[in-house]
Every structure is written in structure tokens, then in C-alpha cells.
Amino acid sequence: MNASNSWQTIRDEVKRRVHEREWTPGASIPNESDLAREFGCARTTVNRALRALADDGLLERRRKAGTRVALHPVPKATFDIPIIRHEIEALGQRAGYGLLSARTGTPDVGVLSSMNCEPRDMLHLVSLHLADDRPFMMEDRWIDTTIVPAAANVDFSKISANEWLVLNASYTEGHIEFSAEAIGDERALHFGCSPHGAGFTITRTTRVDGKGITHVVQAFVPGYSMSTRL
Amino acid sequence: MNASNSWQTIRDEVKRRVHEREWTPGASIPNESDLAREFGCARTTVNRALRALADDGLLERRRKAGTRVALHPVPKATFDIPIIRHEIEALGQRAGYGLLSARTGTPDVGVLSSMNCEPRDMLHLVSLHLADDRPFMMEDRWIDTTIVPAAANVDFSKISANEWLVLNASYTEGHIEFSAEAIGDERALHFGCSPHGAGFTITRTTRVDGKGITHVVQAFVPGYSMSTRL
DNA sequence: ACATCTATTATGTATGCACATAATAACGTC
DNA sequence: GACGTTATTATGTGCATACATAATAGATGT
Numbered sequence: 001m002n003a004s005n006s007w008q009t010i011r012d013e014v015k016r017r018v019h020e021r022e023w024t025p026g027a028s029i030p031n032e033s034d035l036a037r038e039f040g041c042a043r044t045t046v047n048r049a050l051r052a053l054a055d056d057g058l059l060e061r062r063r064k065a066g067t068r069v070a071l072h073p074v075p076k077a078t079f080d081i082p083i084i085r086h087e088i089e090a091l092g093q094r095a096g097y098g099l100l101s102a103r104t105g106t107p108d109v110g111v112l113s114s115m116n117c118e119p120r121d122m123l124h125l126v127s128l129h130l131a132d133d134r135p136f137m138m139e140d141r142w143i144d145t146t147i148v149p150a151a152a153n154v155d156f157s158k159i160s161a162n163e164w165l166v167l168n169a170s171y172t173e174g175h176i177e178f179s180a181e182a183i184g185d186e187r188a189l190h191f192g193c194s195p196h197g198a199g200f201t202i203t204r205t206t207r208v209d210g211k212g213i214t215h216v217v218q219a220f221v222p223g224y225s226m227s228t229r230l
Numbered sequence: 231m232n233a234s235n236s237w238q239t240i241r242d243e244v245k246r247r248v249h250e251r252e253w254t255p256g257a258s259i260p261n262e263s264d265l266a267r268e269f270g271c272a273r274t275t276v277n278r279a280l281r282a283l284a285d286d287g288l289l290e291r292r293r294k295a296g297t298r299v300a301l302h303p304v305p306k307a308t309f310d311i312p313i314i315r316h317e318i319e320a321l322g323q324r325a326g327y328g329l330l331s332a333r334t335g336t337p338d339v340g341v342l343s344s345m346n347c348e349p350r351d352m353l354h355l356v357s358l359h360l361a362d363d364r365p366f367m368m369e370d371r372w373i374d375t376t377i378v379p380a381a382a383n384v385d386f387s388k389i390s391a392n393e394w395l396v397l398n399a400s401y402t403e404g405h406i407e408f409s410a411e412a413i414g415d416e417r418a419l420h421f422g423c424s425p426h427g428a429g430f431t432i433t434r435t436t437r438v439d440g441k442g443i444t445h446v447v448q449a450f451v452p453g454y455s456m457s458t459r460l
Numbered sequence: 461a462c463a464t465c466t467a468t469t470a471t472g473t474a475t476g477c478a479c480a481t482a483a484t485a486a487c488g489t490c
Numbered sequence: 491g492a493c494g495t496t497a498t499t500a501t502g503t504g505c506a507t508a509c510a511t512a513a514t515a516g517a518t519g520t
Contacts, residue, residue: 006503019400031470042505047471063471064513072396075311077406080287080304081460166302170249174460176307180410180428180452198410198428206460222410230311230404230436236473261500272475277501293501294483 005041010049013039018058018069028068029059079228081176081204083163084139084218088131096130099157100190107142107215114175114205115144115212123151125161128190135191137224141216148213161214169213171206178202178226187219197222235271240279243269248288248299258298259289309458311406311432314369314392314448318361326360329387330420337372337445344405344435345374345442353381355391358420365421367454371446378443391444399443401436408432408456417449427452 014035017023029035032050036043050067053059057074061067088095102125112119123143129136141161145152148169156164181201188195200220206213244265247253259265262280266273280297283289287304291297318325334351342349353373359366371391375382378399386394411431418425430450436443 019402025397033470043471044473044506045504047473048503051472061471062513063511064469064515066470072313072316073400075404076308077311078306078308081307082304083302086302167255170303171460172249174305175457176460177455177457178408178430179455180430180450182426182428196412196426198412200408200410204460220410225407225409227405227407230401230406230434263500273501274476275474277503278473281502291501292483293481294485294499296500 005039005045007045007048007052010035010039010041010046011052014049014053015058023069025069025073026071028066031066075230077228077230079226081202083166084129084137085160085163088129088136091131093131094133096133097160098128098130099125100128101126102156111142111215115142115215116207116210117144117212120144120146125156127156127160129160135221137218137220138187138190139216139218141214143214144212147208147211161216165206165214169206170208171213172208173210174204174206176202176204181219183219183222191221193222200224200226235269235275237275237278237282240265240269240271240276241282244279244283245288253299255299255303256301258296261296305460307458307460309456311434313396314359314367315390318359318366321361323361324363326363327390328358328360329355330358331356332386341372341445345372345445346437346440347374347442350374350376355386357386357390359390365451367448367450368417368420369446369448371444373444374442377438377441391446395436395444399436400438401443402438403440404434404436406432406434411449413449413452421451423452430454430456 014023014029017029023029030038032043032046035046035050039046050059050061054061054067057076058070059067060070082090085095085097102123104121105124106119106121107115107124123145125139125141125143127139127141129139139160139162143151143161143165148165150168151161151164154164179201180198183191183193183195183197183199185195187199188197191197199222202218202220203216204218205215244253244259247259253259260268262273262276265276265280269276280289280291284291284297287306288300289297290300312320315325315327332353332355335354336349336351337345337354353375355369355371355373357369357371359369369390369392373381373391373395378395380398381391381394384394409431410428413421413423413425413427413429415425417429418427421427429452432448432450433446434448435445
């Protein structure tokens with residue numbers, strides 16, 4: 001297909017006009033039919049280009065009201081949240097894993113509320129992930145075995161909960177939070193660093209149909225960072 | 231249009247089959263034409279549904295090879311990176327801002343390499359952002375005035391660089407990194423907290439056509455976090 | 461002035477068709 | 491069997507058309 005009317009070409013041209021202020025933030029842009037005429041292509045093609053830009057947050061579209069340049073183009077950064085083992089291997093390091101503790105208990109109210117359930121006994125796992133035999137991340141996880149009964153019979157010293165859950169308990173919704181937390185005495189012991197260090201921390205909760213599957217706090221060793229292209 | 235053959239319906243049905251293990255990770259799924267026949271719709275419609283799922287990372291598609299369920303569905307988390315002022319206001323707090331220092335100098339090699347340019351004089355701004363008059367974030371920013379000449383004449387004590395740049399210097403590519411850093415003595419002074427605290431830190435570089443516009447390190451007050459739904 | 465209904469309009473989506481493209485499979489030659 | 495070539499196939503995309511839907515603007519009635 002001639003590249004000059006591909007939807008990508010149109011997308012890029014529209015993007016250019018916004019960037020070069022030919023179309024200013026807040027202003028309406030011509031409707032799809034007019035643009036189709038201008039670019040010499042079908043409206044479908046323009047539609048796809050504009051839809052892609054709206055998904056990126058550059059444009060705002062409303063039926064009848066038309067398409068306008070977003071007033072404050074909010075950059076969106078998308079991060080991949082891979083299985084820890086894959087993340088370590090992608091760094092060219094050897095992934096190791098050790099289960100530190102596995103017991104049954106009742107989580108505190110904070111965990112319960114994010115899992116959206118009543119107090120009850122759950123599986124509580126604490127584990128340490130290694131990269132080239134050096135500490136990489138420490139994980140503190142609760143699993144509701146009434147929602148995922150199969151988890152009760154898994155030997156989590158052989159496979160990490162991280163990995164088992166991805167393969168065996170898909171979720172419908174979830175919440176993830178990035179924060180910076182002091183390492184603290186317990187983790188400092190395992191990390192072999194100062195308890196005052198700053199640890200990048202990911203707190204995640206996943207649910208199926210509103211019922212909490214698991215809640216996990218992953219504290220990374222000082223120096224860890226997550227990055228992506230914009 | 232009858233909801234039973236909308237692309238969303240097909241998307242949801244395919245998603246369900248993957249979640250319920252009717253189609254297992256790594257396995258090929260029927261081709262678009264067959265699915266179209268099964269769902270009683272056009273191939274275009276199936277195409278759109280599958281494309282959406284591939285964008286989400288649930289499916290992997292290759293020409294001729296067909297479509298298969300992703301081996302390790304990598305969750306993607308998308309974060310909005312808003313203007314700080316808007317972020318604070320969204321929290322229901324009053325946004326304040328103060329310029330701490332504005333001078334000209336040459337950034338160190340780390341900054342230069344991420345901005346992809348030779349050593350040269352740039353604008354260096356250090357500022358403090360407040361939420362309800364309490365410290366919220368401290369920003370250390372370099373702006374290359376050879377790329378954005380207009381920035382040289384802006385009074386950054388009146389408008390934050392953050393905001394001015396979004397409105398006046400759109401970028402084509404960029405890089406963003408989240409990490410946890412110790413607050414340090416200088417910031418502790420402004421934050422009024424311990425220098426040993428853990429600060430969530432965002433480091434961002436933006437470029438136009440490969441040329442670095444700005445490089446900024448934003449260190450948030452202890453307790454700050456970023457979150458999103460999965 | 462006000463509320464309510466109606467017409468208009470721009471985007472959203474479904475369809476059938478055609479052809480492009482990438483990747484693999486099949487085939488032939490040496 | 492190891493190669494390069496060609497055929498096949500599934501996805502990728504473009505087009506014309508039709509109709510759906512949301513949101514607004516305009517007309518209407520009180």
C-alpha cells in the first residue's frame with residue numbers, strides 16, 4: 001500500500017501539526033471527513049490515526065463535539081511488570097530464589113481492605129530473590145486460599161509465588177503502587193546493607209471479580225530502578 | 231449495532247477463553263477467518279478484537295505464524311505523569327512553588343549523555359514545590375537553551391519549568407526512570423526531615439529529534455507514592 | 461424564560477472486498 | 491542433505507458504504 005495514505009503517516013502528520021502549534025492545545029481540529037479529503041484517503045483511515053493519538057492522550061475526542069488537541073497532554077509512561085526471574089535474566093544475571101517463611105495467619109486491616117475481604121486465615125510467604133547470588137528483592141506476600149485453593153498444596157520453596165500465580169491465577173483487576181521505603185532492620189539483615197538505605201518498593205494487589213487473590217510487597221535492594229521510554 | 235458481534239464482545243470472549251485455560255499459554259488460537267465464521271462477523275471485527283488484546287500483551291501475533299496466547303502475559307502498568315501542580319490540586323491541596331536557584335553552567339557527563347549532547351552551557355534550575363505550604367517535591371533541572379532558546383527569557387520564579395516546558399517545548403522521545411534515593415542533606419534542609427529518609431525519585435529526559443531538551447530529577451518527600459490500576 | 465422534543469452532526473463501529481507483507485512451508489536443484 | 495527459489499498462508503491495512511450512538515443545536519410549546 002502506498003505509504004502516503006497509511007494511517008501511520010496520517011498519525012505522524014497530525015502529531016507534527018500539534019507539536020508545531022499549527023493546531024494549538026484546546027483547539028478543535030477538522031473533522032474526519034475533511035481530513036480524509038485532504039489526505040486523499042478513506043475516513044476509516046483517518047479514524048484509526050486519530051484514535052491512536054487519542055489513546056496516547058494527545059487528542060480528545062467526543063461524538064458530535066469533534067476532536068480537539070488535549071489541553072494538557074498528560075504523558076503516560078507504560079511499564080512492563082515482568083516475573084522477577086525474567087527481569088533478572090534479562091539483565092544477564094542468574095536468578096536465585098529462597099523461601100524464608102511460609103505460614104498461615106490473618107493479615108492486618110490494610111492488607112484486608114486492599115484485598116477487599118473479611119478477616120480470615122491466608123497463606124503468608126516471605127521470600128528472597130537473588131541475582132548472581134546477591135540479594136535483589138525481598139517479597140512479603142499474602143494469598144487467599146479460599147479464592148485460589150490450589151495454592152495451598154504448592155511447594156513454594158521450589159517455585160516462587162510470583163511465577164506460580166502468573167501461570168495459575170489470572171486476575172481481572174488489580175492495583176499497583178510504586179514507593180520508596182526505608183530498608184528497615186529485617187531486610188537489611190538479608191540484603192547485607194544499612195537499614196537506613198532507600199528501597200524501591202512495589203505494592204500490588206490482584207483480584208478476580210472483586211475478590212482479592214493476593215497482596216504483595218516487593219522491596220528491592222538499594223540502587224534498583226524501573227525505567228521506560230516515553 | 232447488535233452487541234453480540236461487537237469487537238469488544240469478541241475481545242472479552244477471547245480473554246475469557248485465555249483466562250479459563252480453554253486456550254493455554256503458548257498455544258495457537260484459530261485464525262481470524264475461522265473466528266469470524268464462529269462469531270458470525272466480519273474478519274475486520276475479529277482483527278480489531280485480537281489487535282486490542284495483543285496491545286495489552288495477552289496475545290502475540292505474527293504474520294503467517296498466526297496468533298498465540300502469550301507465554302508469560304506481562305502485565306503492563308500505565309502511569310500518568312501530570313504536571314506537578316495538577317497532581318497536587320487533584321489531591322485537593324493548594325499548589326505552591328518556589329525557585330531556589332537559577333544559573334548557567336555545564337552539567338556533568340551523566341546528564342550530558344542522557345541528553346545526548348556535547349558539553350555546553352545550559353540553564354540550571356533548582357526549585358521546590360509545595361502542597362498546602364508543606365514541602366512536596368524538589369526539582370533539579372537542566373534546560374538546553376540552544377534547543378529551546380525561548381527558555382532563556384522566561385521568569386521561572388513565576389511559572390515552574392515543569393509547566394512552561396509542557397506548554398512550550400513538546401518532545402518527540404524521552405526516557406523516564408523511577409527510583410528510591412536517600413533524601414540527603416540539602417533536600418533534608420528544605421523538606422525538614424531526616425537526610426536518611428527514602429525519597430521516591432523520578433528522573434526524566436526529553437528530546438526532540440534526538441536533541442536533548444531537558445533533564446530533570448524530581449525528588450519527592452518521604453511517603454509519596456505513585457499508583458495505578460492494572 | 462424554561463423545559464422538552466427533534467434534527468443535525470461527528471465520531472464509533474460493522475461489513476465485504478481487495479491487496480500488501482512477512483513468515484513459513486514446499487519444492488527443486490546441486 | 492544443504493542450499494536458494496517459489497508458493498502458500500495468516501495477519502496488516504485501505505476503501506466504500508451503511509448504520510449506530512452520543513452530544514449538541516435548534517425548534518417548539520407552555
